[in-house]
Amino acid sequence: MIGRKQKLLALDIGSSEIKVVEVSDTGTGIAFTGYASAKIDSQNETIFAIKEILRHAGFKTKRCITSVSGRSVIVRYVNMPQMPAEDLKQAIKFEADKYIPFEVDEVVMDCQILENNVAKGEGDQVEMKVLLVAVKKSLIDEHLALLQEAGLQSTIIDVDAFSIGNAFEMRARAQGAAASEKVVALIDIGSNKTNINILKGGTSCFTREVYLAGNDFTEAVSRKFNMDKPEAEKLKCEPGDRTTEVEEAILPTLDDLGNEIQLSFDYFENQFDRSVEDVYVSGGSAHLPGLQRAFEGAFEKSVVFWNPIEVVDIKSDRIDQKAITNYASQLAVTAGLASRVRKW
Secondary structure, three states: OOOOOOOEEEEOOOOEEEEEEEEHHHHHHHOEEEEEEEEEOOHHHHHHHHHHHHHHOOOOOOOOEEEOOOOEEEEEEEEEOOOOOHHHHHHHHHHHHOOOOOOOEEEEEEEEEEEEEEEEOOHHHHEEEEEEEEEEHHHHHHHHHHHHOOOOOEEEEEEHHHHHHHHHHHHHOOOOOOOOOEEEEEEEEEOOEEEEEEEOOOOEEEEEEOOOOOOHHHHHHHHHOOOOOOHHHHHHHHHHHHHHHHHHHHHHHHHHHHHHHHHHHHHHHHHOOOOOOOEEEEOOOOOOHHHHHHHHHHHHHOOEOOOOOOOOOOOOOOOOOHHHHHHHHHOOHHHHHHHHOOOO
């Protein structure tokens, strides 16, 4: 367990922005003792941006927690015969080729028992629900090489969707929310993808990445107003007195995204015979004009915009508290990574 006085960096390497917080365990929660971010126009700028952040931010540690995502990351929820946790990792190696589209020797795998005694398989054998995560070794190698070049020491590599779930659960615990079997959907809208994570009683039961997100909204604004991408991005984020026009421009894309999310809800509900009860939205495009109305119409559920750093102690002597609070909806992955500094 990481000592309370030790610090870690939570590093979110996005497709258009790098975000880093320095985090420490306070004993009752976590504290952000440093924060920095940098925009990037392409992945080729990633290493330069990280080095620049580290050069100017004055962080006190090089130890970091990061995450991966994308098509090289496979998440599956599978039923397996009931067995002790210590036997599962060996057994999963022989079952994995049924569930992942890569050769087993091409991936790094991990697994976790989610629920025991969920069903009976062949011969009335009792089964358990297992989370299987497989990441292509090439992605892990590239990720570690990037961190090493930046002078960072990796301690944990997580998955974006699970980090968002960890941020949500950290917030719930800190607010004293009683554990329940309630089903909630977390929707995080980034630049090039939207993460969906459906939790039942705090346990992830379904994840999916939809490659429809902020850049598609910017493209819609660019076409509507015949302007270049930087201008369209600025207008999308700060529409001012053109809010109605911007909403009209992005509405078809909003509808498409809402339909994709609803398909995920339908799949989950068919698998688990449970309905998604609440929808929580975060990400850089969370507050787009018309998004709440479009989503509530598509899902027929209320949509909640939540603050992933609401329960974090922000050290105002080192961080502009107002600025980071205004930026909070974009910090779900970062906050979830930061929560790993302590064991709840």
